[in-house]
Amino acid sequence: MKRGPQRSANPEALLDAALELIDAGRLTMRALAAQVNLTPGALYTYFPDRAAIVTALTDRLLGAADLGLLEDTTRTRDERIVTFALNLREVLMRHPRAVPSILGAAFTGPVALRVGESLLGALPDPRAAYTVMVYVLGAIALEAAEIEEAGPDAVAPEAQRIAARRSAFVVDPEAFPRTHAAADVIAAYVSTEQFRWGLERVLSAL
Amino acid sequence: MKRGPQRSANPEALLDAALELIDAGRLTMRALAAQVNLTPGALYTYFPDRAAIVTALTDRLLGAADLGLLEDTTRTRDERIVTFALNLREVLMRHPRAVPSILGAAFTGPVALRVGESLLGALPDPRAAYTVMVYVLGAIALEAAEIEEAGPDAVAPEAQRIAARRSAFVVDPEAFPRTHAAADVIAAYVSTEQFRWGLERVLSAL
DNA sequence: CCTAACTCTGAACGATGTTCAGCATTAAAC
């Protein structure tokens, strides 16, 4: 048995609180400690440093994606991949402020390995699999980057985000005629439809 | 004419110094001030805050890509796009630590607008253009993220980076058979060849 | 009962971005 006094928190609850703070806009050791009724110093009994918390968190987020969708052999290759990618996008975009960390680090973690292995099951050519990963993660990263800039508001629903993009998108029609003409489509870059459209095209070439 | 004393630096030199510091691993207002023989407070006469420096810097970096390659009408559509994408990748990967900022912010800037406009010239369907952007930026972001984790060393040449990836890549063959079998290709994910291969596939579907 | 392992507090340390009063410098106004 463990000797000292009982812990007043557990790593999982700590990660929950950390995720809330990231969603709110800023993860601070002091804020995190306050959220779980601890002193900043006590956090270092749970994780060696802040980076370890972020890593554990992003690994957990990535693990929330449903790998079963990728392995469902009753469906076609493209259906499986598209369905899984949509699920991954939905899961990650629930916490857009955590996405940069995921893209930056967690793809060395064990969870990322499992995702890669499953993807290779559906798409055996590793070059093709990487191309899909690049597209999916790139699209998610670009979408998440946009939300990052906004204030600490809640994540707006998709239709609302697109409408906001559309009304904020004003370009000089003389200098950027093509961009100006495409404004409606450009506003919808962050839509599920655009994500799916691009992914299906990419898959059709692999 | 301007009244007060002569400036002892200029914004451009400041950005040069800032880029050097980013390449070295950490951009600090104090370090930046020291590099141009100033006091931290004086920097705020040149830029309103740190974020403005990063934004200006990323905009300049993006502007270093050769848009002429995209507009060279003597070549086929795919050739133009591939050539430009390779140039953009090379330009950005000269400063991998600055890449996250680019992906995060500069795509609202005026330089990004010009890139988008030129891309629409070569690829008129905006949905197709965005798909290409997602692939190109996603690939660059994933490559850059890997270097970010390394120490403040100089950027290693490609062959060396791939060799390092290969020797660092050890997975359990039982748990991850497909990943294990593909290890050589996976190590080469960050190669110019893989980048081009994926891009050509993507373009072939658009 | 004692000891060793453990958790947590409270205070501190160094580093960060940013602000600001004051001084120095220069061009315009008179």
Place this chain on the structure above:
DNA sequence: GTTTAATGCTGAACATCGTTCAGAGTTAGG
């Protein structure tokens, strides 16, 4: 030529950040 106003910069300070650590308190094993 003298005054005035604007500008550049310093030096010191502020709040906040991640992190460390001595010590107090708590628990289980010997």
